[in-house]
Amino acid sequence: MPAARRPAAALFPAPTVPPGFSSLPSMSATVLLVAKLAAGIACDRVFGEPRRFHPLVGFGRWARAVESLVRGTGAVGASRPGGLFAWLLAVGPWVALAFALRSAHPQAHWVVDIALLYFALGARSLVEHGEAVAAPLADGRLDEARERVGWIVSRDTRALDSTGVARAGTESVLENGNDAVFGTLFWFLVGGGAGALLFRLANTLDAMWGYRSPRYLRFGWAAARLDDVLNAAPARLTALTYALLGRTRRALHCWRRQAPAWDSPNAGPVMAAGAGALGVALGGSAIYHGREESRPALGEGGAPDAGTIRAALALVRRGMLLWLAAAACVAAVLELAGA
Secondary structure (H helix, E strand, C coil): CCCCCCCCCCCCCCCCCCHHHCCCCCCCHHHHHHHHHHHHHHHHHHHCCCCCCCHHHHHHHHHHHHHHHHHCCCHHHHCHHHHHHHHHHHHHHHHHHHHHHHCCCCCHHHHHHHHHHHHHCCHHHHHHHHHHHHHHHHCCCHHHHHHHHHCCCCECCCCCCHHHHHHHHHHHHHHHHHHHHHHHHHHHHHHHHHHHHHHHHHHHHHHHHCCCCCCCCCCCHHHHHHHHHHHHHHHHHHHHHHHHHCCHHHHHHHHHHHHHHCCCCCHHHHHHHHHHHHCECEECCEEECCEEECCCEECCCECCCHHHHHHHHHHHHHHHHHHHHHHHHHHHHHHHHCC
């Protein structure tokens, strides 16, 4: 007699409910995951980033301590294997702790997954930082807009004109839409709270160690490559999201033609598709660490302004709703298929 077909399930099976919790409604693992996804997004929307004791700030201190410890071992510590060991030492314990906490109690997965998604997701923070640039720029307060955009980009912003500020702000919103929002959502759907945590910690280490400077060229190699790997699928889904919600044909054209010329294999598709979706011209030369760098063109259309930054923020917000709706639809289909 053939075995009965098992219903479809997400990566984490639905936990066994103990007698004391028998009154809780029964949900499949997929529906549970989407419910937690919605709850985590709602927490970010309502509370925003923690104003004190932000986990990523604490992780940054931990990462610096780990780097100092590993580099203290000598030449090996500053090598590629040393950088990989440091990455594992910085990230591994926290991901393992997430799995352990999730298994500590049959209902702990609710609190752990939602809390980790809330801490990893940066949607409201992205909106706040983007609007902090757009508002003074729209009012003609260029000095303030330069200062605010300097908080979210690594380029020299002191001599930027209004178009340069708008360009930097729009590019930052589009790229961080992937890093702080869609990449986090993708890895949450793949691996729950621990998946979202893994992605954000890896992304943070790339921002700290993934430079091609003499200090980090070898030590930061693993951080940069691992971030590229973890970001490969989310970046292309982000680019597709931007294309679907904007000028689709132009976005796909820019993605195909312009992304290969960009240094980053993941930022290229995201920003090319985003610029095309907005119908604006981005890219071009910028000053980093005192040196002018010539960057490929991104997008097609007119010069950016304050309204372009706000349009990019709206694109990210609509994209989050699209992802949530798509996840709910997939959960409903799997639920019906397993009924």
